[in-house]
Amino acid sequence: MNSLNASCCVCLNNFLVLNKLSKKDDNNIALITKIEITIPEIEWDLSFQICDPCTNLLSIVYTFRETCIKSNIIRKQRYAEPLNIENNIKSEYISASITEDVESDSRQSYDDAKHENGDDELDECQSDDNDDDINDPNYSEEDEKKVKVNVKLEIISETSKTKRRKRKPRIDKFGCEKCQNNFSSSTVLTKHCVEKHGMNSKDVKPFACTRCSSRFGNSSNLLQHIKYHDAVRSHICTYCGKGFITMTDLKIHEKQHLNMREYKCEICFKSYNTHKDLRSHKLVVHTDSQLWKYFCEMCHKRFPIKSNYDCHMRRHTGVKKFECHLCNRKFTDKCVLQRHMRTHSNVRDFKCAHCEKEYKDKRVLQIHMAKVHGIGVGEIKLPSKERKYICHMCPKAYYAKNKLTRHLYTHTGEKPFFCTICEKKFNDKSYLKQHLKKSHNIFD
Incomplete structure (x- = not known):
């Protein structure tokens, strides 16, 4: 083949x-x-x-x-339905002969509607006008049918208006997160939290998600949050085809492609593609660590950003909720999973502009740029040349943890890398690549 x-x-x-x-x-x-x-x-x-x-x-x-x-088909059908109602009524009353019962029902409904709206005087005037029309020698049967159609349309119009007036307003319940009391409006809840619990009005979050424990200060943020529960990625990037749940996420992502770096730090003059990146930079670099908002009660470490704090807490608890669907390995952080997924692919999106080198990971490209071309030396921390990963079974030591892991396979006899063609197993990925080239003429 x-x-x-x-x-x-x-x-x-x-x-x-x-x-x-x-x-x-x-x-x-x-x-x-x-x-x-x-x-x-x-x-x-x-x-x-x-x-x-x-x-x-x-x-x-x-x-x-x-x-x-x-x-799209359903939407067109729904749009066409209201337009056909009036035509259906007219054809029903004009083309078919109207019986005395229908005539009586229509007149009675019309009179009831007029009486309900208090239009008795107007009704008398219209009755006189109608009588004059009927007594008119030029008044035909066709004219009579048109009058009955108009009567029916007026009844439908009045009924729909009455229904709209009788519709009850939607009442939201705003629950207090301190004492579990419910309130009819967010304003009343905010006043209650300030007076009863001594909270700052800016810290009150009246809008609670019904699917999780998250709370928000306004309804628009809650609606955006609910979209993440539904997880419909309908907003597609025109540059790389990646899907996003909200238009805001898509616009932030596309700024990375444009790389215009419009947001500048007024302290160190570094520039970033998004306001969020600039805010994170100020918190991490220019804010005293003692003022960082998120605090771990287990090891007393502080964090400037909630996502960093959440990832840190998962390491304490051992929860690994991010799983690879190809090899079933689990990770504590989503970005680590995304980095791992690149190992299953041969796509190398990160290319050096100064030589022909290509990499799967952005950070590896940045290290290459700093070490080989001297670009961005101060922006990225270069890996130290210390053999701090020491084998507990022999004196060997390694610069990187993954190198030590590979070495340990030689002690345990484990061979996790296998050929999908002949099922031969290897303890190192490089040996598998050599085997594919020599035995099966398959090149990476």
Whole structure:
């Protein structure tokens, strides 16, 4: 088989489990059908194969496209419905012969509506006018039908107005986080917290999420927060295709692509792409650590940013809620998981502008730029050349922790790296790469 066909047709990875494009999903839809509908600009061949991660991504994109098409059809139907109501009424009353019962019901409903609105005098005037019309020798049966249609439309209009007037206003319950009392408005709750609990009005967060324990100072922030529970990534980056839950997140992300660095620190004159990055810089670099807001009661360490504090606390508790779907390894922090995911891919997005070197991780590129080209030396901490990772079974020591981990495999006999073609196992990834080149003619 061609080495190109032996890799994923999307990410070109040849170390993962591959599926044929003729394979069908649970809904009996072939993968080639999904990918042709989703990306019609490319000519797809049945001999192509696709890996499991790209298959999952394809299913998400295909489902998203189908959902958009269905919702558009429903939206058009809902828009067309009100427009057809009046036409249906007119055709019902004009084309069909109206019986005496319908006539009587329509007149009675009309009289009730007039009486309810207190239009008795107007009713008498209109009755006289109608009588004059009926006694008119030119008054035809067609005119009579038109009058009845107008009566029915007036009844519907009056009924809908009455329903709108009778609709009860929505009442929100604002609960106090200190004493669990409920209040009818956020203003009353804020006043209660200030007077009864001695809180600062700026610290009161009346709007509580019903799905978690988070609270917010205004309703717009709560609505934004709820979107994260739904996790619908409908805002797509035009530069890299990454999806985001809110438009705000997308705009912040796209500023990283533009790299205009519009936000400047007035103390050290460093510039950043977003206001959030500038704020974090000021907190970390220019704020006394004793004034940092988040405090760990276990080790008495302080943190300037909540995300750093949350990550630190997970290390105390041992909670690893971020799991890799490819190898089932778990991590305490999302950014560590994202870094780990790059090890499963051959994509090297970070390229040096001064030489041909390419890297999977941004930080590794920054270290390369500082060490080789002398760019950004003061901005990034270069790894120390101290062999601080010492093997407890022999005298060997290493600069990096992952090097020590590989070395320990030689003591335990563990071989975590295996060939997907012949299932031969290795204790080092570099040995696996050499094996693929020599035995299977597969190059990284």
